[in-house]
Amino acid sequence: MRTIEWKDGTVTLIDQTKLPNETVWIKIADYKIMASAIKEMKLRGAPLIGVAAAYGLALTAFSSKAETREQLLKELEESAAVLRKTRPTAVNLFWAIDRLLNKAQKTGGSKDALAEAVVNEAQKMAEEDVETNRRMGKHGATLIEDGDVVLTHCNAGSLATVDYGTALGVIRGAIEEGKDVKVIACETRPRLQGAKLTCYELMRDGIPVTLISDTMVGYVMSRGMVDKVVVGADRILRDAVLNKIGTYNVAVLAFEHGIPFYVAAPMSTLDQSHTSEDAVIEERSPNEVTNVGCERIAPEGVKVLNPAFDITPLEYVDAVITEDGILVPEVGLKQKRKD
Amino acid sequence: MRTIEWKDGTVTLIDQTKLPNETVWIKIADYKIMASAIKEMKLRGAPLIGVAAAYGLALTAFSSKAETREQLLKELEESAAVLRKTRPTAVNLFWAIDRLLNKAQKTGGSKDALAEAVVNEAQKMAEEDVETNRRMGKHGATLIEDGDVVLTHCNAGSLATVDYGTALGVIRGAIEEGKDVKVIACETRPRLQGAKLTCYELMRDGIPVTLISDTMVGYVMSRGMVDKVVVGADRILRDAVLNKIGTYNVAVLAFEHGIPFYVAAPMSTLDQSHTSEDAVIEERSPNEVTNVGCERIAPEGVKVLNPAFDITPLEYVDAVITEDGILVPEVGLKQKRKD
Numbered sequence: 001m002r003t004i005e006w007k008d009g010t011v012t013l014i015d016q017t018k019l020p021n022e023t024v025w026i027k028i029a030d031y032k033i034m035a036s037a038i039k040e041m042k043l044r045g046a047p048l049i050g051v052a053a054a055y056g057l058a059l060t061a062f063s064s065k066a067e068t069r070e071q072l073l074k075e076l077e078e079s080a081a082v083l084r085k086t087r088p089t090a091v092n093l094f095w096a097i098d099r100l101l102n103k104a105q106k107t108g109g110s111k112d113a114l115a116e117a118v119v120n121e122a123q124k125m126a127e128e129d130v131e132t133n134r135r136m137g138k139h140g141a142t143l144i145e146d147g148d149v150v151l152t153h154c155n156a157g158s159l160a161t162v163d164y165g166t167a168l169g170v171i172r173g174a175i176e177e178g179k180d181v182k183v184i185a186c187e188t189r190p191r192l193q194g195a196k197l198t199c200y201e202l203m204r205d206g207i208p209v210t211l212i213s214d215t216m217v218g219y220v221m222s223r224g225m226v227d228k229v230v231v232g233a234d235r236i237l238r239d240a241v242l243n244k245i246g247t248y249n250v251a252v253l254a255f256e257h258g259i260p261f262y263v264a265a266p267m268s269t270l271d272q273s274h275t276s277e278d279a280v281i282e283e284r285s286p287n288e289v290t291n292v293g294c295e296r297i298a299p300e301g302v303k304v305l306n307p308a309f310d311i312t313p314l315e316y317v318d319a320v321i322t323e324d325g326i327l328v329p330e331v332g333l334k335q336k337r338k339d
Numbered sequence: 340m341r342t343i344e345w346k347d348g349t350v351t352l353i354d355q356t357k358l359p360n361e362t363v364w365i366k367i368a369d370y371k372i373m374a375s376a377i378k379e380m381k382l383r384g385a386p387l388i389g390v391a392a393a394y395g396l397a398l399t400a401f402s403s404k405a406e407t408r409e410q411l412l413k414e415l416e417e418s419a420a421v422l423r424k425t426r427p428t429a430v431n432l433f434w435a436i437d438r439l440l441n442k443a444q445k446t447g448g449s450k451d452a453l454a455e456a457v458v459n460e461a462q463k464m465a466e467e468d469v470e471t472n473r474r475m476g477k478h479g480a481t482l483i484e485d486g487d488v489v490l491t492h493c494n495a496g497s498l499a500t501v502d503y504g505t506a507l508g509v510i511r512g513a514i515e516e517g518k519d520v521k522v523i524a525c526e527t528r529p530r531l532q533g534a535k536l537t538c539y540e541l542m543r544d545g546i547p548v549t550l551i552s553d554t555m556v557g558y559v560m561s562r563g564m565v566d567k568v569v570v571g572a573d574r575i576l577r578d579a580v581l582n583k584i585g586t587y588n589v590a591v592l593a594f595e596h597g598i599p600f601y602v603a604a605p606m607s608t609l610d611q612s613h614t615s616e617d618a619v620i621e622e623r624s625p626n627e628v629t630n631v632g633c634e635r636i637a638p639e640g641v642k643v644l645n646p647a648f649d650i651t652p653l654e655y656v657d658a659v660i661t662e663d664g665i666l667v668p669e670v671g672l673k674q675k676r677k678d
Binding site: 020021187188189190192195196199200203208209210211212213214215216217218219220222244245246248249252253255256289290292293294295296297298299301302303304305306307310311 | 359360526527528529531534535538539542547548549550551552553554555556557558559561583584585587588591592594595628629631632633634635636637638640641642643644645646649650
């Protein structure tokens, strides 16, 4: 089931803030609404954010009343500036916007030809995302053995992509090969994407999943209940992986227990021109920590930290699974103490 | 402010399930209601559970219509059996019940003299708890430096004891010596005692506290924002510390970052006759994970793990702070890698 689709100038997507209690599809015909949806995390996940931003530009192109090619290019630049400001960490957002603007600039002909090219390119990116994830799943499946229990953090599934998923795509790939794979999903506070989204999509597909609180990661590892860890990534720097807050906890705990730690992400997530020193960590609203839906869980006025991402040095990463194959970080692996 | 008090055959205590939104005091005059309150975690924290169980037996003694000493002893045994079944992990529960029954058996004289002795012993245990925590705080304060930021997990504060607290007693002890100490509180899923209780009591006392989700522990440590970790304990075995789920995550992360990890607990928490192989980990209701108050956070029917405690091997513990002084685990410390 696709998370996002384009039809005749309207983008339809699942409002992920309503999951798992309600499956609500929203229709978006304006790039500003798309930008708000990204910012408010009605959709999230690095690959999906990229495609959604591309569709945002496609909406501008489709509905434009510009009379010239130059006017439309200017409108696209303006839309891009708004879309770029939605989430600072996911590199796919910038990658997707740059790719589409680049395509637009290179497309000759009339305003209409340009608009059509932009829409087509956005649709192509959506198709490519699914294809990329399936290839990633095939490569990643070679690392997963029959009978494995795989722990994952956050949601790097079909709900983080157009379809199939990155980390969960690896699990789907292994299952398609006939392997018996079970999943342990960390709930992933503060926004609970593991509890809400990963459990939802795995249960929908009949893949066995057990939910734990983030506090239980060490416990399940120490009891020998975890064979592998597979997570997604928002940005892979020269020296580290940026991913959902809590990924670093899981990586250190996996290392301490000698459990392989894999990152599954498309090549577009690789940002080899920067290191963790340049990383911008999005600090989100304290309300995400102090409130869970209708429930207030902390005293009024309490001081809160809410970094949305953390930094996992590549020393903790055994392999990066991409659509082009499996990369082993050049920095070399730390010796797994308990191997 | 005392968390629990005895007056004329009635025990008054804060209903901790209502904090931080409401401060509700409940009055208990029957040991069965006390057993339910412990089981439902209206009060929690190993030392407080011990005192509450002692008061439960005191309620039986105070309200008994027994005509003989032997009848009352039998009633006390029956009450003890019910109280023992409330929470399996906290050793203080069993220690307190045994101490009171022992006192009862050794007390001669009439039924009334026995009842009075039981009530007096329970009150003495409550006084001792406060005194114990203050001594623990003094010893522990020597490990805390001026300007330290101390990370703590769950609530080992005045709300986990009769007053003053164990881990938070160490922080209070350091502050009473004039040291500037700030606290980072892990929210402590699933029951959120860090968010709800630790933040509440520290803010009430004007001690600076910052709340984080459990996923952020590695992040704050990697940024150099944590100088020490101090947690409580439910049971200290020959080889490991049993404490609130998530303690082990924090211990491994502290070890990885070369941050001292201290456990503050009364001598009554020491259980040197058992090792972690004998440990019983209480598995609580899945609802604690899938629901946060009124809010459902996971799909209906999802499989859940909910161990209430985890096991931290003593190799990760730099020191155990007790009322009698600071113990350094005999197993020796792991070499802190980043020292």
